[in-house]
Amino acid sequence: MNWVWFHKLGSPKWFFQWASKWSTPVFYLGLLCLLVGVIWGLVFAPTDYQQGETYRIIYVHVPAAVLAESCYLSLGVAGLVYLVWQMKMAPIFIKSMAPVGAAMAAIALISGAIWGKPTWGTWWVWDARLTSVLVLFILYMGIIALQNTLEDVALANQAAAIVSVLGLINLPIIKYSVNWWNTLHQPASFGLTKKPAMPMEMWLPLLISLVGFYFLVAGLAMWRMQSEILLRERRSQWVKEKVMNDGV
Amino acid sequence: MTYLSYFKAECLALFRTKQRVVNALLFFVMVVVLFPLGIDPSADFLSPAAGGIIWCAVALSVIVSLESMFKENYVDGVLTQLILSGLSLPWLMLIKVGVYWGAMVLPLLILTPIFSEMLFLPSDSLWVLISTLLLGSPGLFLIGSIGAALTVSLKQGAMLMVLLILPFYFPIIIFSSAAIKAVQLGMPYGGLLALIAAISLLALVVSPVMTSLCIKASVR
Numbered sequence: 001m002n003w004v005w006f007h008k009l010g011s012p013k014w015f016f017q018w019a020s021k022w023s024t025p026v027f028y029l030g031l032l033c034l035l036v037g038v039i040w041g042l043v044f045a046p047t048d049y050q051q052g053e054t055y056r057i058i059y060v061h062v063p064a065a066v067l068a069e070s071c072y073l074s075l076g077v078a079g080l081v082y083l084v085w086q087m088k089m090a091p092i093f094i095k096s097m098a099p100v101g102a103a104m105a106a107i108a109l110i111s112g113a114i115w116g117k118p119t120w121g122t123w124w125v126w127d128a129r130l131t132s133v134l135v136l137f138i139l140y141m142g143i144i145a146l147q148n149t150l151e152d153v154a155l156a157n158q159a160a161a162i163v164s165v166l167g168l169i170n171l172p173i174i175k176y177s178v179n180w181w182n183t184l185h186q187p188a189s190f191g192l193t194k195k196p197a198m199p200m201e202m203w204l205p206l207l208i209s210l211v212g213f214y215f216l217v218a219g220l221a222m223w224r225m226q227s228e229i230l231l232r233e234r235r236s237q238w239v240k241e242k243v244m245n246d247g248v
Numbered sequence: 249m250t251y252l253s254y255f256k257a258e259c260l261a262l263f264r265t266k267q268r269v270v271n272a273l274l275f276f277v278m279v280v281v282l283f284p285l286g287i288d289p290s291a292d293f294l295s296p297a298a299g300g301i302i303w304c305a306v307a308l309s310v311i312v313s314l315e316s317m318f319k320e321n322y323v324d325g326v327l328t329q330l331i332l333s334g335l336s337l338p339w340l341m342l343i344k345v346g347v348y349w350g351a352m353v354l355p356l357l358i359l360t361p362i363f364s365e366m367l368f369l370p371s372d373s374l375w376v377l378i379s380t381l382l383l384g385s386p387g388l389f390l391i392g393s394i395g396a397a398l399t400v401s402l403k404q405g406a407m408l409m410v411l412l413i414l415p416f417y418f419p420i421i422i423f424s425s426a427a428i429k430a431v432q433l434g435m436p437y438g439g440l441l442a443l444i445a446a447i448s449l450l451a452l453v454v455s456p457v458m459t460s461l462c463i464k465a466s467v468r
Binding site: 122123124125126127131134135138141142145148149 | 267268270271274277278281284285289294365366368
């Protein structure tokens with residue numbers, strides 16, 4: 001197997017050029033998928049016989065919640081990569097991704113609260129799923145705070161990587177909280193491996209919306225990483241040449 | 249240097265280290281989350297306790313945010329410059345505390361309705377909670393600034409400051425949670441609010457003078 005791409009990922013210059021090609025199309029593809037999925041889900045998908053129209057929040061809530069976990073998983077993997085191979089790109093990735101993940105967790109929490117009010121009759125309950133997602137949000141905020149507080153870049157990189165890896169323990173707790181404890185939050189309603197519990201006309205827009213969220217986040221992360229690379233490599237020759245030739 | 253330029257400089261300095269305020273707010277969130285997780289997440293327990301929980305979290309996060317208030321100014325010599333500036337040191341301290349108060353209280357007022365909803369605080373108590381916060385928090389900041397000035401020259405001053413200052417917070421916390429309890433029981437609470445305001449006003453008179461005395465004692 002050819003591992004050249006893996007080594008190339010470690011080079012900020014190569015990544016910058018690659019990302020400047022891909023970030024915009026990926027972002028707009030994500031936006032398109034999201035619009036299609038959300039409009040389809042909110043307007044055309046059939047009404048649920050149990051929850052009525054309120055169930056339509058899943059077209060925003062479920063993708064945001066899935067992304068909040070996926071983003072953290074990617075942070076943990078990047079943290080591990082940094083701790084093992086000291087790759088330059090890993091801390092850049094962590095720094096760019098953490099605010100995006102925090103935003104996703106916040107969207108999941110807020111949309112869940114909006115859904116909970118008419119359905120459960122309360123904005124918030126301290127059940128296992130909700131609390132563990134709140135902890136996830138706080139973990140994201142902690143990583144952001146760590147990077148903003150520590151002035152020594154090497155120390156901030158190391159610390160953020162360690163916290164990212166440590167926080168991985170929260171992910172299985174979130175995932176299985178609905179199975180381990182008897183919670184108010186319903187069990188997972190979406191999965192690729194098992195037969196969906198909802199009809200196709202509801203499931204398909206959810207899938208499209210989820211794919212849209214993934215692409216959107218990937219595009220956002222690439223944009224953020226590009227600016228972080230420019231900031232960190234500002235003393236290197238290729239950045240100077242690029243700024244001289246193309247402007248900022 | 250004038251009072252106005254000092255005010256502007258303080259605002260700018262605080263804005264540039266805004267992560268500190270964010271950290272104190274995160275600490276507030278953590279303390280609030282501890283209570284339902286550690287004791288009982290049911291509405292039966294949380295609903296009467298919510299006001300007290302939020303007040304404890306506010307008091308602790310205010311101490312945490314004030315702990316480093318003078319540290320950098322002490323290390324880089326700004327405090328010496330303030331003493332030598334010819335302006336009245338108590339007024340300068342009051343300006344500094346006021347800037348910290350504004351930066352911390354506005355986000356706290358935004359967070360309070362969210363967390364009182366999460367702690368099942370009855371909505372008629374929310375306005376009393378917010379008025380106790382508005383009346384009591386100046387007292388917290390003013391008293392806290394004395395502790396921050398006292399421990400400014402110490403390497404490990406944080407714990408000492410908590411030990412010194414927290415006892416002075418007790419009256420404010422007691423009267424605030426009493427006011428919130430009173431409104432839940434349908435009793436008058438105006439007198440308790442007046443007491444909280446009186447403590448803050450007393451602190452307003454005494455604490456800038458005390459703070460500047462401590463600063464002068466620490467900077468030699």
